[in-house]
Amino acid sequence: xxxxxxxSEHRVRCLPPLTKSGGDAQLRLEIDGKPVxxxxxxxxxxxxxxxxxxxxxxDLLEVAAVVYGADAAISRxxxxxQQMGKQWHRHFEVEVPVRDxxxxxxxxxVSALEEMLMFLSGDRFVFRFVAKEDGEAERSLxxxxxxxxxxxxxxxxxxxGGLDSFAGALEEIAEQGERVALVSHFSASKIxxxxxxxxxxxxxxxxxxxxxxxxxxxxMVGRSLKEGxxxxxxxxxxxxxxxxxxxxxxxxxxFYENGVVSLNLSPVGNVVGTRxxxxxxxxxxxxxxxxxxxxxxxxxxxxxxxxxxxxxxxVETVARLxxxxxxxxxRSCADVHNQTKQHxxxxxxxxxxxxxxxxxxxxxxxxxxxxxYRVALMDxxxxxxxxxxxxxxxxxxxxxxxxxxxxxxxRALPAVISAVAHLxxxxxxxxxxxxxxxxxxxxxxxxxxxxxxxAKYVGDFPDGSLPRLYGEAQRSDVLPxxxxxxxxxxxxxxxxxxxxxxxxxxxxxxxxxxxxxNATAELLIVLADKWLEGAGQGMMPLDYPFLTATLLAKAxxxxxxxxxxxxxxxxxxxxxxxxxxxxxxxxxxxxxxENVPWQGYRLTPDRITVRKVRAx
Numbered sequence: 001x002x003x004x005x006x007x008s009e010h011r012v013r014c015l016p017p018l019t020k021s022g023g024d025a026q027l028r029l030e031i032d033g034k035p036v037x038x039x040x041x042x043x044x045x046x047x048x049x050x051x052x053x054x055x056x057x058x059d060l061l062e063v064a065a066v067v068y069g070a071d072a073a074i075s076r077x078x079x080x081x082q083q084m085g086k087q088w089h090r091h092f093e094v095e096v097p098v099r100d101x102x103x104x105x106x107x108x109x110v111s112a113l114e115e116m117l118m119f120l121s122g123d124r125f126v127f128r129f130v131a132k133e134d135g136e137a138e139r140s141l142x143x144x145x146x147x148x149x150x151x152x153x154x155x156x157x158x159x160x161g162g163l164d165s166f167a168g169a170l171e172e173i174a175e176q177g178e179r180v181a182l183v184s185h186f187s188a189s190k191i192x193x194x195x196x197x198x199x200x201x202x203x204x205x206x207x208x209x210x211x212x213x214x215x216x217x218x219x220m221v222g223r224s225l226k227e228g229x230x231x232x233x234x235x236x237x238x239x240x241x242x243x244x245x246x247x248x249x250x251x252x253x254x255f256y257e258n259g260v261v262s263l264n265l266s267p268v269g270n271v272v273g274t275r276x277x278x279x280x281x282x283x284x285x286x287x288x289x290x291x292x293x294x295x296x297x298x299x300x301x302x303x304x305x306x307x308x309x310x311x312x313x314x315v316e317t318v319a320r321l322x323x324x325x326x327x328x329x330x331r332s333c334a335d336v337h338n339q340t341k342q343h344x345x346x347x348x349x350x351x352x353x354x355x356x357x358x359x360x361x362x363x364x365x366x367x368x369x370x371x372x373y374r375v376a377l378m379d380x381x382x383x384x385x386x387x388x389x390x391x392x393x394x395x396x397x398x399x400x401x402x403x404x405x406x407x408x409x410x411r412a413l414p415a416v417i418s419a420v421a422h423l424x425x426x427x428x429x430x431x432x433x434x435x436x437x438x439x440x441x442x443x444x445x446x447x448x449x450x451x452x453x454x455a456k457y458v459g460d461f462p463d464g465s466l467p468r469l470y471g472e473a474q475r476s477d478v479l480p481x482x483x484x485x486x487x488x489x490x491x492x493x494x495x496x497x498x499x500x501x502x503x504x505x506x507x508x509x510x511x512x513x514x515x516x517x518n519a520t521a522e523l524l525i526v527l528a529d530k531w532l533e534g535a536g537q538g539m540m541p542l543d544y545p546f547l548t549a550t551l552l553a554k555a556x557x558x559x560x561x562x563x564x565x566x567x568x569x570x571x572x573x574x575x576x577x578x579x580x581x582x583x584x585x586x587x588x589x590x591x592x593x594e595n596v597p598w599q600g601y602r603l604t605p606d607r608i609t610v611r612k613v614r615a616x
Contacts, residue, residue, distance in 0.1 A: 014095040037071040037221030055099035064239035071232040091124045101131040103512040116287040121231040148333025153181035157247040161194040163330045167317040175323045178213040234279035236290045252301040282422035310441040310467040311358035327367040347375030348387045361444035381464030384606040401442030406435045495609045500528045520571040526555045528610045533602045546600035
């Protein structure tokens with residue numbers, strides 16, 4: 001796992017599930033002695049099909065749900081983890097009762113499972129399987145049936161509601177004449193109707209028998225969710241898809257995702273290794289296929305038919321098959337929590353940036369309204385330093401890819417070799433094909449940027465907008481015309497570091513500005529706790545929670561909102577004075593505490609990073 005950090009250790013036990021009539025199970029876990037619940041429900045399958053699923057496939061569902069629950073219930077430390085990712089890697093000792101103990105007790109099976117999860121998540125899972133006390137227990141705990149349905153799928157694919165999975169479903173139905181089972185996982189209520197509406201659009205165009213939607217709900221119960229990266233979630237997705245395929249007598253499940261994303265070549269240079277997703281990485285899919293083939297005792301294939309396509313080419317697939325009007329109905333944004341009816345895409349995350357560049361490159365922007373993005377790709381300012389770095393790094397990588405050669409790619413990104421070995425092609429051929437894929441992606445992005453700057457002078461764009469940032473980076477030689485290796489990135493401006501010692505009621509900012517046992521110290525400590533709460537849950541910084549005036553008043557023993565406002569104003573004045581006396585710009589103090597009407601107060605997440613220290 002690299003580095004010298006010792007993974008945090010956690011014990012996980014699987015308890016008998018709680019069930020309700022109609023197939024609605026809550027898998028109960030005990031993690032480090034505390035109860036954790038995972039709700040699992042698969043809808044719209046035929047009861048007879050489920051009755052024929054082998055015991056070990058039902059075991060697989062429970063094992064995957066246990067892994068998902070453990071992954072989600074234990075924080076990796078978030079951005080509050082200041083000790084070189086000390087909490088990022090975790091060690092889980094997992095005990096799971098199974099129906100087919102002979103199979104799961106095999107050393108070969110356990111080893112394959114543990115190695116697969118290590119690559120996927122960066123965590124160490126150590127499994128101990130025990131025989132279920134009631135091996136003949138109810139087999140349909142996790143299913144809600146459609147009685148009497150005789151529909152039969154010929155293909156199964158994972159259907160997220162994103163552009164790539166929609167294009168994949170469309171191509172399977174329209175060009176290949178398949179009857180497609182659309183297996184959708186959802187945990188957010190905002191995504192479920194998107195998936196349903198896209199299914200209805202496909203059924204309306206190609207007939208009701210062309211596809212069926214099979215929604216799967218897997219959700220942490222209560223306040224069990226502590227970690228938002230969900231690195232192990234794709235194992236659960238693969239298991240759900242494979243069990244569904246098995247119910248239909250099929251042996252193949254497809255994840256549709258463009259190859260640039262699948263390669264796991266993070267566009268943001270300061271996102272380290274395992275922090276970037278590996279859901280459809282070729283090695284992940286190869287390991288899934290190998291392990292699931294063991295489970296089902298027959299060849300089971302988990303693949304990505306869009307691996308050799310760019311995002312632009314995915315968008316063009318939708319247009320070619322005459323469903324461009326549905327582009328606007330798909331969702332790509334990572335920030336589901338903050339979606340609104342007006343702004344269904346944040347415009348800040350790498351997924352939104354990638355989507356918008358692809359739509360523009362394909363000339364289909366009329367089907368993807370700009371007003372659906374909270375931050376417009378070209379015309380809006382990016383105020384958060386991380387947002388700026390995400391956007392610039394995306395462009396930086398694209399520019400490098402536009403001219404890169406296979407040998408340069410291999411030297412710059414040796415991790416590509418881990419993909420090449422799993423592509424069923426000779427190594428040099430696969431490397432050349434990946435290079436051409438990245439070149440097409442880079443040219444598409446760069447062409448959009450060049451056309452934008454040709455149509456409008458860069459100085460006419462707002463400060464902080466992507467064209468202005470791009471122009472400034474070019475002038476400072478951050479984005480030179482000669483391709484550079486994608487790993488060479490500029491560091492974002494230094495954040496102010498706030499060290500909080502709760503025992504001494506002491507706050508230290510940048511090793512020079514001190515508040516101790518006074519009203520400002522108490523205010524900053526309360527706000528710092530809220531900052532750490534958001535960071536510990538793996539939230540994006542701009543989504544860190546606020547403290548309402550009412551809650552802040554209660555925490556500080558103040559009487560009402562007006563008293564809170566006075567305390568905030570006095571604290572800002574004291575911060576200004578101490579900034580000035582320490583040789584800093586006093587105006588920096590205004591940016592430390594953020595106030596947003598109707599939401600409350602917080603430490604400004606793109607200006608402050610918080611550390612907790614102990615008393616000497």
